[in-house]
Amino acid sequence: MYAQMVKSTGHGVKPLDEMDPQERAFQERIDAGDKIEPKDWMPDGYRKNLIRQIGQHAHSEIVGQLPEGNWITRAPTLERKAILLAKVQDEAGHGLYLYCAAETLGVSRDELTRMLLDGKMKYSSIFNYPTLTWADMGAVGWLVDGAAIMNQVPLQRTSYGPYARAMVRICKEESFHQRQGFDIMMKMANGTDAQKKMAQDALNRFWFPSLMMFGPSDKDSVHSAQSMAWRIKMNTNDELRQKFVDQTVPQAEYLGLTVPDPDLRWNDETGQYDFSEPNWDEFFDVISGNGPCNTERLNTRKQAWDDGAWVRDGMLAHAAKRKSQGIAAQ
Amino acid sequence: MSDGLFQFLLRMGDNTLVLGHRISEWCGQAPGLEEDIALANTALDLIGQTQMWLGYAAEVEGAGRTADDLAFLRDVWDFRNLLMLERPNLDFGHTITRQFFFDAFHVLLLTRLQASSDARVAEIAAKSVKEAAYHLERSADLVIALGDGTDESHQRMQSAVDLLWPFAGEMFAADDVDNAMAAAGIAPDPASLRAEWQRKVDQVMADATLTLPESQFAHQGGKTGRQHTEHLGHMLAQMQWLQRAYPGATW
Ligand SMILES: [Fe+2]
Ligand SMILES: [Fe+2]
Numbered sequence: 058m059y060a061q062m063v064k065s066t067g068h069g070v071k072p073l074d075e076m077d078p079q080e081r082a083f084q085e086r087i088d089a090g091d092k093i094e095p096k097d098w099m100p101d102g103y104r105k106n107l108i109r110q111i112g113q114h115a116h117s118e119i120v121g122q123l124p125e126g127n128w129i130t131r132a133p134t135l136e137r138k139a140i141l142l143a144k145v146q147d148e149a150g151h152g153l154y155l156y157c158a159a160e161t162l163g164v165s166r167d168e169l170t171r172m173l174l175d176g177k178m179k180y181s182s183i184f185n186y187p188t189l190t191w192a193d194m195g196a197v198g199w200l201v202d203g204a205a206i207m208n209q210v211p212l213q214r215t216s217y218g219p220y221a222r223a224m225v226r227i228c229k230e231e232s233f234h235q236r237q238g239f240d241i242m243m244k245m246a247n248g249t250d251a252q253k254k255m256a257q258d259a260l261n262r263f264w265f266p267s268l269m270m271f272g273p274s275d276k277d278s279v280h281s282a283q284s285m286a287w288r289i290k291m292n293t294n295d296e297l298r299q300k301f302v303d304q305t306v307p308q309a310e311y312l313g314l315t316v317p318d319p320d321l322r323w324n325d326e327t328g329q330y331d332f333s334e335p336n337w338d339e340f341f342d343v344i345s346g347n348g349p350c351n352t353e354r355l356n357t358r359k360q361a362w363d364d365g366a367w368v369r370d371g372m373l374a375h376a377a378k379r380k381s382q383g384i385a386a387q
Numbered sequence: 388m389s390d391g392l393f394q395f396l397l398r399m400g401d402n403t404l405v406l407g408h409r410i411s412e413w414c415g416q417a418p419g420l421e422e423d424i425a426l427a428n429t430a431l432d433l434i435g436q437t438q439m440w441l442g443y444a445a446e447v448e449g450a451g452r453t454a455d456d457l458a459f460l461r462d463v464w465d466f467r468n469l470l471m472l473e474r475p476n477l478d479f480g481h482t483i484t485r486q487f488f489f490d491a492f493h494v495l496l497l498t499r500l501q502a503s504s505d506a507r508v509a510e511i512a513a514k515s516v517k518e519a520a521y522h523l524e525r526s527a528d529l530v531i532a533l534g535d536g537t538d539e540s541h542q543r544m545q546s547a548v549d550l551l552w553p554f555a556g557e558m559f560a561a562d563d564v565d566n567a568m569a570a571a572g573i574a575p576d577p578a579s580l581r582a583e584w585q586r587k588v589d590q591v592m593a594d595a596t597l598t599l600p601e602s603q604f605a606h607q608g609g610k611t612g613r614q615h616t617e618h619l620g621h622m623l624a625q626m627q628w629l630q631r632a633y634p635g636a637t638w
Contacts, residue, residue, distance in 0.1 A: 122415035122423075129411045129430075133629040133638035134455045135404075135441075138411075139434045145414055146427035153420050166420075191629055191638070241638075249636050357416065365418025367543060368479050371536025378535065 070286045087288050092218035095161040103287050107217055108162050109178070110289060115155035116173045116180035118148045120354050124188040125197060133191060140237050141194060147230045154226055158219040174359050182340060183270050185348030186262065192245050192252070196259035198238015200267040200305065206231045207301050208271070211291035220289070239308065246312040253313075260309065261317045265335040266343075271298040273337060302330050391567040392505070393447045394467060395574060397457070398564075398610050399511075400440030401468035404458055405619070406489060407433030408626055409476055418479055425525060429486070432518040439511045459630035463619050470609035471554035473619040477547075480540070483529045484547040490523035491587045492558045495580045504572035527591050534595025541596065548597050556605020559584070 073081055080100055086093070093099055122145050129145065132138035156166040172178040183201055188194065209231060213224045245256035272278055272294040284290035292300075302321075309316050320333045342348065411430040417423035441454035452460075466473075472489065476482045497519050500512035533540040559581040561569075568574035592599055608614035629638070 119415075119420070126414035126416075129414055130408060130625050131628055133459070133636075135434055135438050135458055137638055139431055139438070142411060142414070142427055142431045142434065146424055146431065149415075149420060149424045149427065153424070156420070244638055248638075249633065251633055252636055361416040361418070364416075365422075365479065367537070367539045368418035368422070368533065371533040371540025372529075373536075374540070375532040375536040 070282045084286070087216045087286075091216075092221060093216050094218045102283070103289070104162055106284060106287070107220065107289055108159055108164050110284075111155055111159040111162070111220055111223075112164070112169045112172070112178050113180060115152050115159060115169065116178060117184065118152035118155060120173075120180045120184045120358060121201075122148050123354055123357055124184055124186070124350075125194060127188050128191060128194050131191070132194075137194075137241070144198070144234050144237060147234065151223075151227045151230070154223040155220075158217075158223045161219045170362065174355070174362060176346070176355070179344060181270060182343040182348065183266050184354060185343050185350045186266050187350050189262075190255045190259060192242070192255035192259035193263070195238050195241030195245055195256065196263040198234050198236075199242050199308070200238075200260075200263050201270070202231055202234035202238060203305060204267050204270045204301055206235060207297050207304075214288075214291065216288035242312055242314075246314055256312070257314055260314050264317050265339075268298055268301070268332075268335045269340045269343075271295075271301065273340070274334065277337075299329055302332050306330055389447055389449075391564050391571075392573065393444055394564045395568050396440055396444035396447060396508075397465075397467040400437050400444055400454075400457070401466050402472055402489075402493075403433040403440060404437040405466070405468040405622065406472040406486075407431075407437060408622060409472065409474075410482070410486070412476055413482065422479075429522050429525075432515075432522070436511070436515045436518070439514065443507050443511065455630075459627045463615050463623060464612055466615060466619060466623075467610055467612055468619075469554070469557050470606050470616055471551060471557065473609065473616055473622060474551075474554070475618055477550075478543060480533060480543040481547040481550065483526055483533070484544065484551055486522065487526035487530045487591065488551060488555050488588070489558075490519060490526050491584050491591075492580065493519045494523050495583055496575070496577070499575040499580070503574060508573060527587075530591055530597070531595045534592075534597040544595065545597055548592070549600055552600045553602065553604050553606050556603065557607050557609060560605065560607055560610075562611055 071080075073084060076084060079098060083093075083097075083099060083103075093103075125141060125145050125148075129138060129141050132141050156169060159169060160166060169178065173180065183204075188197065206228065209224050209228050213221055213228055215221045215224065242256055242259075245252040248256075275281065275293045275295045278294055281290060281293055285293070306316055306321065318333045320331065322331055323329075324331045343351070346352075407430045410426050410433065413423065413426045414430075415423065417426055437458065438454055441457045445452045445454055445457055469489070471485055474481075474485065494516065497512045497516040501509050501516060503509040503512065530544065534544045535541070559577045561576050561578050565574070565577055569576040588599070609616075
């Protein structure tokens with residue numbers, strides 16, 4: 058979801074008895090619940106998929122700073138400003154953990170950044186939606202971080218050690234993110250008429266994009282089987298989406314807000330909610346670059362990178378001078 | 388005395404509020420991930436300090452206002468921050484040079500305020516001084532690294548120093564409020580901090596291969612509120628917009 062996989066690896070899962078001995082031993086370790094560590098042998102496909110997934114997840118944390126960063130300077134109280142700053146700072150930290158995890162697979166942070174800026178790697182579709190009112194800070198924390206938690210909690214048990222450990226650190230911080238979002242929504246939903254209207258409008262705009270965060274429907278998500286066999290994906294997209302809906306709908310009711318889905322209803326037989334699928338055409342538009350904010354988000358990142366070049370170069374040059382002075386002094 | 392104390396507390400809180408706001412504008416746009424995190428952290432510290440200073444200011448005023456009322460419902464002429472801090476960020480070099488000039492001053496001031504005759508002032512200073520010392524360590528290191536980095540980084544840092552130097556003097560200019568605070572043992576005379584500040588700055592400039600301008604001219608009017616720059620109004624338009632647009636709402 059933060060790692061919203063849509064491309065297929067092109068082939069199904071190989072049965073154990075068709076694997077060569079090395080590959081088979083690898084799969085058996087995964088099946089036994091072992092953690093794969095950076096120095097261990099791993100199939101190329103496993104490495105490539107992980108780089109794509111962790112990289113995409115890291116980029117999402119970084120680009121994800123922007124829609125919330127959009128409101129830091131307009132936060133309505135000092136306390137809200139401080140909380141939002143702390144939250145957005147956490148997201149940058151998550152990006153850092155994840156880039157470090159990706160680096161253990163032999164790809165540098167700069168290379169990954171280049172691929173993001175060149176449009177060769179993606180980030181979660183959700184961050185291509187605008188944040189238009191303060192209630193959006195509530196909706197993002199409540200729904201977007203809520204969906205992120207849904208995906209990240211199981212990933213703490215993923216097969217790749219550094220990724221699993223990054224997830225453990227990240228999950229510790231995520232519950233605060235969701236809580237502060239829900240708290241903003243509570244204040245708005247119990248506030249003035251204008252605040253209630255803002256809260257409902259935020260839910261209207263963020264509901265379906267949040268459901269899209271889990272990726273396409275299982276029937277259109279061909280690569281899932283291999284990723285699940287490798288335990289770099291722990292649940293199917295539809296399972297997680299259902300879980301998210303089941304958890305979130307009662308919260309919306311508690312807030313006195315209406316989920317913008319006329320077909321949403323509790324199903325006694327299945328013991329879960331029936332709900333409408335998001336508009337998948339819109340989803341594919343957004344991930345192919347045509348979301349409301351794609352150009353802006355990427356341009357902001359590009360500009361930050363380009364404007365920062367002299368700083369990064371300056372720091373490197375200084376460090377090199379220091380090092381050579383150190384050597385000369387010895 | 389209580390009006391003098393109120394003014395002094397506004398100066399402390401407005402400095403951290405206005406600089407915290409400026410620094411927070413970097414969110415998601417810094418030259419690298421580590422800088423992004425560090426800047427957000429600095430902004431967060433400064434906003435936390437603002438809550439303490441303006442919270443105490445509101446108590447001292449005794450008019451039923453809160454720290455938020457002071458931050459979000461005063462207009463430009465009632466702000467008491469240094470002019471330097473409301474200036475736009477410009478490039479990273481300008482942002483960091485300003486941070487360094489202020490941090491070096493802030494650490495000295497907070498250190499002295501720990502011995503304030505006003506227990507609350509001493510307490511807030513004690514809570515803030517460690518954060519400020521950390522900010523100073525970082526900003527000084529960055530000024531040195533970028534001053535002594537590439538030709539381009541050196542040249543950018545030198546122009547930041549040239550641009551900001553005329554705004555540094557305001558930190559040390561004493562007026563009636565400062566004199567009253569000094570007489571009551573609440574705060575040091577700011578002029579008494581100058582020599583030590585200058586020593587620190589000279590040392591960092593030397594390591595950074597940067598030169599301070601010779602002029603001693605100092606722009607003034609921020610801490611007295613007499614005449615702010617045009618930039619502050621734009622900042623407040625953004626910062627205060629929600630509170631102004633939806634009066635009486637709680638958030
Ligand atoms: Fe995160
Ligand atoms: Fe988060």
